[in-house]
Amino acid sequence: MASPIIAPFPAGRLRRLRRNANIRAMVSERNLTPANLIWPIFVTEVAGAEGEIASMPGVERLTLDGARRAAERAARLNIPAICIFPHSDQASRTDDCARAWDPDNIGNLAIRAVKEEVPDLVVMTDIALDPYNANGHDGLVRDGEILNDETIEALVRMALVQADCGADILGPSDMMDGRIAALRAALERHDHKNVAILSYAAKFASAFYGPFRDAVGASGRLVGDKKTYQINPANRGEAIRCVARDLAEGADMVMVKPGMPYLDICRAVKDEFGAPTFAYQVSGEYAMIEGAIRNGWLSRDAMVESLLGFRRAGCDGVLSYFAPTVAEMLA
Numbered sequence: 001m002a003s004p005i006i007a008p009f010p011a012g013r014l015r016r017l018r019r020n021a022n023i024r025a026m027v028s029e030r031n032l033t034p035a036n037l038i039w040p041i042f043v044t045e046v047a048g049a050e051g052e053i054a055s056m057p058g059v060e061r062l063t064l065d066g067a068r069r070a071a072e073r074a075a076r077l078n079i080p081a082i083c084i085f086p087h088s089d090q091a092s093r094t095d096d097c098a099r100a101w102d103p104d105n106i107g108n109l110a111i112r113a114v115k116e117e118v119p120d121l122v123v124m125t126d127i128a129l130d131p132y133n134a135n136g137h138d139g140l141v142r143d144g145e146i147l148n149d150e151t152i153e154a155l156v157r158m159a160l161v162q163a164d165c166g167a168d169i170l171g172p173s174d175m176m177d178g179r180i181a182a183l184r185a186a187l188e189r190h191d192h193k194n195v196a197i198l199s200y201a202a203k204f205a206s207a208f209y210g211p212f213r214d215a216v217g218a219s220g221r222l223v224g225d226k227k228t229y230q231i232n233p234a235n236r237g238e239a240i241r242c243v244a245r246d247l248a249e250g251a252d253m254v255m256v257k258p259g260m261p262y263l264d265i266c267r268a269v270k271d272e273f274g275a276p277t278f279a280y281q282v283s284g285e286y287a288m289i290e291g292a293i294r295n296g297w298l299s300r301d302a303m304v305e306s307l308l309g310f311r312r313a314g315c316d317g318v319l320s321y322f323a324p325t326v327a328e329m330l331a
C-alpha cells in the first residue's frame with residue numbers, strides 16, 4: 001500500500017470527515033449487511049432438550065418446527081444461509097458413529113425440513129463425527145488414536161447423505177488430512193457436482209468452543225482433547241498451509257475459526273489466496289459479548305462492531321450466533 005499523504009495541521013484535519021453521520025457514511029470503507037451473515041442453529045431430537053442453552057444465553061436448541069421457523073425468519077431478514085448443528089440422543093452415540101450417515105438422523109431431518117419450508121435458503125452443514133460419537137471426537141478412535149483415513153471414509157458417507165437430503169454447502173470441520181479431495185471426488189461421482197465445500201481450513205484447537213460442546217451435548221463426553229488434529233493457536237504459517245492445501249484439493253470457500261482472536265489469519269488468507277473467506281465467530285466469542293451485554297457492561301453496538309471487524313480483516317462473511325439479532329438491527 002502507498003503510504004497515505006496527510007497534509008500537516010491545520011490544513012489536514014481528519015475530523016472534517018467525521019463531522020456528521022452523512023459525511024461519515026460517504027467515507028465508510030466497509031459495510032456489513034445481512035448478506036454477510038451465516039446463521040448457525042442447533043436442532044435437537046431429544047424431548048425436553050429444546051430451549052435456551054445455559055452457556056449461550058439467547059440461543060436455543062430448536063425442534064424441527066423451530067428449525068422451520070428459523071428458516072422463515074432468516075428469509076425475512078435477508079440472511080442468505082443457515083448452518084445446521086444436530087443435538088442427537090445421547091443413547092444413539094456410538095464408537096462407530098453409524099448414525100452420522102443415517103438419512104433420518106436429526107441433522108438430515110432438519111436439512112429436509114428447512115429446504116421444504118424455504119427452498120432457496122442456502123443450507124450449510126457440518127461434516128465431523130462428534131455429534132454422533134460416543135467419545136466426543138470428530139474422528140473415529142482406536143486405542144486412543146484419532147484415525148485419519150478411516151475417518152475420511154465415514155465423512156464421505158455422512159456427506160453424501162447430507163447432499164442427498166438437499167444440503168447446498170458442506171462444511172468439513174474435522175481437520176483430517178485429505179478430506180477435501182475425498183469429499184470432492186465423491187460428490188462428483190454421485191451426481192452432486194454443484195454441492196459446494198466451505199472448508200473449515202484453519203481451525204484451531206481452541207478454548208472458545210466450550211459453549212458449543214454444551215449445546216450439542218458433547219462436553220461431558222470428550223475424552224482428552226482435539227490437539228492432534230486442530231491447529232496450535234500459536235501457528236500462523238501452518239494455518240496458511242492448511243488453507244492452501246484445502247483450496248488445492250477443491251474447497252470452494254475457506255473458513256478461519258475461531259474468529260476474533262484470529263483476525264490476522266483472516267487478513268493473511270484473503271490477501272494470499274483471494275478466495276471466498278469466512279470466519280466463525282464461535283460460541284465462546286458469542287458468550288463473552290452476549291454475557292457482557294446482559295450484565296450491562298457492553299452496549300449492543302458491540303455485536304455490530306465485532307462483525308465489522310471481520311469485514312475489515314477481509315472476510316466475505318461470518319458465521320455468527322448474532323446473525324438474526326444483527327440483521328434486525330441493520331434493517
Ligand code: PBG
Pocket residue numbers: 126127128130138173174208209210211212213226281282283284
Ligand atoms: C465440531 C465443531 C465444533 C464447532 C463447530 N463444529 C466444536 C469442536 O471442534 O469441538 C464449534 C463452534 C462453536 O464453538 O461455536 N466439529
